[in-house]
Each structure stands twice: as structure tokens, then as C-alpha cells.
Amino acid sequence: MKSYVKYSLFVVFFIALAGILAGLYYYNLQPGDLQKVKPDFVMTSAELLKAFEDNEAEANTRFVKKIIEVSGIIESVKTVENNALNISLKTESDLSSVICTLPPVTDTSEFIPGYWITLRGECSGFLMDVLLNNCTVITENR
Numbered sequence: 328m329k330s331y332v333k334y335s336l337f338v339v340f341f342i343a344l345a346g347i348l349a350g351l352y353y354y355n356l357q358p359g360d361l362q363k364v365k366p367d368f369v370m371t372s373a374e375l376l377k378a379f380e381d382n383e384a385e386a387n388t389r390f391v392k393k394i395i396e397v398s399g400i401i402e403s404v405k406t407v408e409n410n411a412l413n414i415s416l417k418t419e420s421d422l423s424s425v426i427c428t429l430p431p432v433t434d435t436s437e438f439i440p441g442y443w444i445t446l447r448g449e450c451s452g453f454l455m456d457v458l459l460n461n462c463t464v465i466t467e468n469r
Contacts, residue, residue, distance in 0.1 A: 372399030
């Protein structure tokens with residue numbers, strides 16, 4: 328074989344190998360521990376919902392894919408698919424709330440409706456409720 332063909336095959340092989348390794352890295356990448364991450368915003372559940380209700384487009388650009396530390400009173404606690412936990416925080420609206428999704432937890436007895444809690448999570452937007460994913464508990468007051 329000619330040397331330029333060998334060189335071209337080596338470069339193609341190297342690029343393919345780098346692509347496969349990068350793909351495996353991103354496929355297996357776990358979300359970071361939000362307990363250690365500094366939040367982009369700190370607010371109450373009522374303030375967060377009001378920001379989305381007042382101007383959803385502006386709130387989307389400001390909050391989506393950002394880490395938000397939100398405090399509020401637990402309205403309800405539900406176990407959803409894959410044993411993840413949805414904690415709904417009260418707001419000033421009867422129709423909407425802030426829903427925080429936590430990874431699977433074994434002991435849900437600590438999350439009692441009516442208690443004040445502070446959670447940190449990544450905002451994923453607003454449908455009827457403001458959604459925070461990959462949440463972690465910061466403080467819990469009874």
C-alpha cells in the first residue's frame with residue numbers, strides 16, 4: 328500500500344475511536360450532585376411561579392437549564408415511575424405549583440405535607456406547573 332493510504336486509514340481509525348470514546352463518556356455521564364453546586368437563583372416557590380406566569384418567554388430564557396434553590400411548603404408527595412419522588416410545593420395559585428422530582432428514595436416519611444422544605448434542582452420549564460429535575464434536599468423544617 329502507498330504511504331498516503333496508510334496515513335489516511337490511521338487518521339480515520341483514530342477519529343472513529345475518539346468518537347466512540349466520547350460517545351461512551353457522554354452516555355454514561357451521571358448528573359452532578361446538586362448538594363455541592365452553587366445555585367444560580369434562590370427564591371420561594373411562589374416567586375418562581377409568578378415569574379413564569381408574568382412573562383413565560385423571559386422566565387424560560389432566565390431559568391431553564393439553571394440550578395434553582397426553591398423553598399416552600401410541601402403540598403403533596405407522590406411516587407412516580409422508577410420510584411422517583413415528586414414533591415409539589417404550594418404557591419399562591421390554586422391551579423399551579425412547583426414540582427420537584429427527586430431520584431428514588433427509600434424513606435419518604437420525612438416529606439410531610441404542610442412542612443417547609445428547601446430543594447435545589449435544574450429547572451426544565453413551565454407547563455401547568457414549574458418543573459425542577461434532579462432535585463436534592465437542602466433543608467427541612469418541621
